[in-house]
Amino acid sequence: xxxxxxxxxxxxxxxxxxxxxxxxxxxxxxxxxxxxxxxxxxxxxxxxxxxxxxxxxxxxxxxxxxxxxxxxxxxxxxxxxxxxxxxxxxxxxxxxxxxxxxxxxxxxxxxxxxxxxxxxxxxxxxxxxxxxxxxxxxxxxxxxxxxxxxxxxxxxxxxxxxxxxxxxxxxxxxxxxxxxxxxxxxxxxxxxxxxxxxxxxxxxxxxxxxxxxxxxxxxxxx
Numbered sequence: 001x002x003x004x005x006x007x008x009x010x011x012x013x014x015x016x017x018x019x020x021x022x023x024x025x026x027x028x029x030x031x032x033x034x035x036x037x038x039x040x041x042x043x044x045x046x047x048x049x050x051x052x053x054x055x056x057x058x059x060x061x062x063x064x065x066x067x068x069x070x071x072x073x074x075x076x077x078x079x080x081x082x083x084x085x086x087x088x089x090x091x092x093x094x095x096x097x098x099x100x101x102x103x104x105x106x107x108x109x110x111x112x113x114x115x116x117x118x119x120x121x122x123x124x125x126x127x128x129x130x131x132x133x134x135x136x137x138x139x140x141x142x143x144x145x146x147x148x149x150x151x152x153x154x155x156x157x158x159x160x161x162x163x164x165x166x167x168x169x170x171x172x173x174x175x176x177x178x179x180x181x182x183x184x185x186x187x188x189x190x191x192x193x194x195x196x197x198x199x200x201x202x203x204x205x206x207x208x209x210x211x212x213x214x215x216x217x218x219x220x221x222x
Contacts, residue, residue, distance in 0.1 A: 005070035013189025098140035112149035
């Protein structure tokens with residue numbers, strides 16, 4: 001399994017579920033710098049240039065699926081900068097994987113409200129839409145888009161973005177009630193991670209998974 005974004009909130013949840021899944025023997029985690037305590041199942045691929053993954057092509061041949069959880073907040077960013085990260089890095093990883101391991105599955109964490117037309121008013125939604133569309137057009141990959149909305153952190157996981165930490169902290173007391181009343185409005189980091197692991201292994205009928213789809217995959221029997 002190939003993993004991007006293991007240190008982020010979503011990536012931590014996905015990594016946790018990968019570690020808990022006995023069918024996953026090894027995880028190749030692409031990072032800019034080593035983390036402090038890698039798990040025995042995790043091999044970190046330290047790489048500096050996230051716009052060019054060609055040097056890692058031989059290692060990408062070893063995997064059947066990529067869980068791409070890397071992302072940044074669009075708050076305060078210019079569109080060109082946000083696109084360079086959101087679109088540029090994602091497509092660089094996807095194209096390297098497509099060349100190294102054709103027909104591999106590529107799972108991309110996008111977001112609820114993503115604009116597939118690429119013409120809407122919300123900058124982040126346009127860029128996410130452009131990224132999704134490019135991935136879905138890639139003929140060598142079996143690509144899946146995950147569009148979670150509000151994500152409830154579990155198991156001590158925290159966002160690296162201060163604003164998000166404040167929002168999650170303030171909403172924590174209400175999250176269980178909201179989830180009971182509106183079970184398809186919120187996904188937890190556990191559910192998102194579990195759903196991605198299952199789709200990576202088995203595929204899914206849909207290429208774009210909205211909040212309801214993610215929750216259903218996570219709750220379905222393994």
